[in-house]
Amino acid sequence: xxxxxxxxxxxxxxxxxxxxxxxxxxxxxxxxxxxxxxxxxxxxxxxxxxxxxxxxxxxxxxxxxxxxxxxxxxxxxxxxxxxxxxxxxxxxxxxxxxxxxxxxxxxxxxxxxxxxxxxxxxxxxxxxxxxxxxxxxxxxxxxxxxxxxxxxxxxxxxxxxxxxxxxxxxxxxxxxxxxxxxxxxxxxxxxxxxxxxxxxxxxxxxxxxxxxxxxxxxxxxxxxxxxxxxxxxxxxxxxxxxxxxxxxxxxxxxxxxxxxxxxxxxxxxxxxxxxxxxxxxxxxxxxxxxxxxxxxxxxxxxxxxxxxxxxxxxxxxxxxxxxxxxxxxxxxxxxxxxxxxxxxxxxxxxxxxxxxxx
Amino acid sequence: xxxxxxxxxxxxxxxxxxxxxxxxxxxxxxxxxxxxxxxxxxxxxxxxxxxxxxxxxxxxxxxxxxxxxxxxxxxxxxxxxxxxxxxxxxxxxxxxxxxxxxxxxxxxxxxxxxxxxxxxxxxxxxxxxxxxxxxxxxxxxxxxxxxxxxxxxxxxxxxxxxxxxxxxxxxxxxxxxxxxxxxxxxxxxxxxxxxxxxxxxxxxxxxxxxxxxxxxxxxxxxxxxxxxxxxxxxxxxxxxxxxxxxxxxxxxxxxxxxxxxxxxxxxxxxxxxxxxxxxxxxxxxxxxxxxxxxxxxxxxxxxxxxxxxxxxxxxxxxxxxxxxxxxxxxxxxxxxxxxxxxxxxxxxxxxxxxxxxx
Numbered sequence: 001x002x003x004x005x006x007x008x009x010x011x012x013x014x015x016x017x018x019x020x021x022x023x024x025x026x027x028x029x030x031x032x033x034x035x036x037x038x039x040x041x042x043x044x045x046x047x048x049x050x051x052x053x054x055x056x057x058x059x060x061x062x063x064x065x066x067x068x069x070x071x072x073x074x075x076x077x078x079x080x081x082x083x084x085x086x087x088x089x090x091x092x093x094x095x096x097x098x099x100x101x102x103x104x105x106x107x108x109x110x111x112x113x114x115x116x117x118x119x120x121x122x123x124x125x126x127x128x129x130x131x132x133x134x135x136x137x138x139x140x141x142x143x144x145x146x147x148x149x150x151x152x153x154x155x156x157x158x159x160x161x162x163x164x165x166x167x168x169x170x171x172x173x174x175x176x177x178x179x180x181x182x183x184x185x186x187x188x189x190x191x192x193x194x195x196x197x198x199x200x201x202x203x204x205x206x207x208x209x210x211x212x213x214x215x216x217x218x219x220x221x222x223x224x225x226x227x228x229x230x231x232x233x234x235x236x237x238x239x240x241x242x243x244x245x246x247x248x249x250x251x252x253x254x255x256x257x258x259x260x261x262x263x264x265x266x267x268x269x270x271x272x273x274x275x276x277x278x279x280x281x282x283x284x285x286x287x288x289x290x291x292x293x294x295x296x297x298x299x300x301x302x303x304x305x306x307x308x309x310x311x312x313x314x315x316x317x318x319x320x321x322x323x324x325x326x327x328x329x330x331x332x333x334x335x336x337x338x339x340x341x342x343x344x345x346x347x348x349x350x351x352x353x354x355x356x357x358x
Numbered sequence: 359x360x361x362x363x364x365x366x367x368x369x370x371x372x373x374x375x376x377x378x379x380x381x382x383x384x385x386x387x388x389x390x391x392x393x394x395x396x397x398x399x400x401x402x403x404x405x406x407x408x409x410x411x412x413x414x415x416x417x418x419x420x421x422x423x424x425x426x427x428x429x430x431x432x433x434x435x436x437x438x439x440x441x442x443x444x445x446x447x448x449x450x451x452x453x454x455x456x457x458x459x460x461x462x463x464x465x466x467x468x469x470x471x472x473x474x475x476x477x478x479x480x481x482x483x484x485x486x487x488x489x490x491x492x493x494x495x496x497x498x499x500x501x502x503x504x505x506x507x508x509x510x511x512x513x514x515x516x517x518x519x520x521x522x523x524x525x526x527x528x529x530x531x532x533x534x535x536x537x538x539x540x541x542x543x544x545x546x547x548x549x550x551x552x553x554x555x556x557x558x559x560x561x562x563x564x565x566x567x568x569x570x571x572x573x574x575x576x577x578x579x580x581x582x583x584x585x586x587x588x589x590x591x592x593x594x595x596x597x598x599x600x601x602x603x604x605x606x607x608x609x610x611x612x613x614x615x616x617x618x619x620x621x622x623x624x625x626x627x628x629x630x631x632x633x634x635x636x637x638x639x640x641x642x643x644x645x646x647x648x649x650x651x652x653x654x655x656x657x658x659x660x661x662x663x664x665x666x667x668x669x670x671x672x673x674x675x676x677x678x679x680x681x682x683x684x685x686x687x688x689x690x691x692x693x694x695x696x697x698x699x700x701x702x703x704x705x706x707x708x709x710x711x712x713x714x715x716x
Binding site for chain 2: 016046068069091094116119145149258261269273278279298300315329358
């Protein structure tokens with residue numbers, strides 16, 4: 001309800017808090033790693049959807065940003081004059097989205113991906129009459145089994161189709177890698193690159209991503225750039241994987257105990273609308289900072305249920321800070337986040353690219 | 359991106375569709391059941407968050423609506439002159455929320471619940487100087503083990519505290535019942551009512567809720583009113599429980615196939631941002647209408663992965679309609695929904711009470 005900055009004691013809950021000091025440290029840490037290994041950084045903005053945080057990433061050394069949707073890219077570009085190089089890692093289809101994409105391409109350096117001919121042909125139709133061609137990278141399946149061509153040969157075939165298509169230029173290769181398998185990326189990309197170069201086409205960019213594997217990105221030296229997203233905030237899934245500690249978690253949800261109906265049970269005012277029901281393979285829906293004895297075992301939309309093995313020792317009105325399982329999806333649930341600096345709320349920032357569904 | 363009505367073939371995807379003809383039928387069906395059993399209906403608006411659908415429910419015979427938050431009630435009341443009786447089934451705490459609650463109470467007939475003394479005392483402080491007292495019901499735990507006093511004796515004790523508190527009047531008893539256990543509700547409520555009446559206090563309302571058990575509501579005849587929410591849309595969880603059929607599902611997500619990277623795998627442009635990661639005890643993330651051979655086995659934010667046992671027989675660009683696991687949480691993810699009447703999109707309605715976090 002509040003639109004003005006409040007304190008951690010007075011802000012209405014549930015409230016999403018972003019500790020900007022921690023976020024800065026997280027940004028700098030990966031940028032230093034990438035710089036040391038000659039890797040360019042193109043952070044994925046899906047995690048924060050905040051122009052000011054994208055600017056922090058660019059000022060730290062990122063070469064541009066990654067978005068997952070045309071609509072998210074539009075929102076970010078409109079809000080920040082510093083965002084001028086955007087990769088949209090998505091198969092873009094449909095007349096309306098293609099119109100918006102073409103309009104964006106007239107404003108900034110834009111590239112997209114494709115893993116099939118239908119998408120390439122649609123992009124070509126939309127860009128054939130545009131003043132400048134669109135860069136299209138081929139998305140490759142290096143083991144995550146989501147999108148992506150299945151083989152290096154298929155990647156080379158699509159690269160050639162892009163290179164010949166009116167309105168398009170071949171921009172390189174892109175993958176969302178399997179966790180902790182840089183070898184798979186290295187092998188697939190080297191073979192695809194060789195096939196494509198053998199056809200007389202240059203491969204200017206090979207881009208990989210994902211926070212879980214980011215500190216091993218250099219183990220796939222064929223990669224030229226990397227697209228981490230969650231690293232800026234971190235979350236319970238990353239702590240559980242050993243990628244960071246609780247002290248590295250910049251996004252927390254502040255919640256209030258609204259009921260203590262049993263000695264080992266308490267109810268907070270943060271449910272799936274604030275914490276999300278994303279499990280990411282974990283059990284429970286978040287970590288209560290300072291209370292590793294508590295499990296958040298059940299969420300409804302507006303309630304979170306906390307259970308403890310011993311007495312829960314909470315009273316109605318107590319405030320708790322929770323690290324959610326998955327930070328990115330929390331960002332998308334709220335219209336604004338409370339910025340924390342030096343341990344206190346300093347501002348309320350609108351989540352500019354939230355809720356871009358189409 | 360589109361703000362104007364489109365057709366099912368042209369609307370940008372993912373798009374949330376609300377079939378208003380089905381919703382009307384669902385509303386009428388439960389109203390008829392309730393009327394036949396002398397039960398008042400107070401639908402929970404969390405499922406739709408749409409003033410026009412609340413008005414459909416009221417015109418069908420509902421006595422008022424249920425909201426889970428002060429902020430949702432504010433949004434609904436501001437948008438519809440027909441919403442004039444609201445029960446907020448939540449322990450409301452905190453100075454700012456109480457100020458908003460008091461302001462609302464001057465506009466409409468308002469009641470809230472409490473399951474502990476801290477909440478009652480806060481409500482009393484906020485309403486002691488108001489022109490009219492606030493009705494407060496005691497929330498009872500009849501087996502769902504979320505909020506609620508644990509025993510009928512405890513309910514009676516809080517009822518007396520409310521009855522004595524400046525600015526408050528005792529409004530009755532409320533529960534969110536365990537699934538398919540009307541007997542538990544009947545037993546708890548009859549005992550609580552007897553204790554309270556023995557203390558000389560009337561129990562004007564006994565309210566239960568929940569779509570899964572709604573067609574057995576009359577098996578707890580102590581209940582005076584019922585608060586179904588999801589029944590207006592239904593969803594995969596309710597079909598799986600046998601509460602309805604696919605033809606009763608008013609909310610669907612229209613998605614486009616963006617990649618068919620393997621013979622038995624396809625990727626759609628609806629991920630957890632459109633379908634939610636709510637499992638509600640199910641496996642998979644939704645039902646593809648007409649394709650019971652397909653499982654949506656994985657969601658990331660913008661991608662849903664479809665797998666089939668045999669060939670998936672889909673091509674890039676195909677459109678699919680999906681019944682999500684949990685309709686209510688989908689509503690909260692989108693700024694607007696596409697209204698479908700007589701099989702085609704007729705309007706785009708803003709989800710007025712979406713994203714009310716605090």
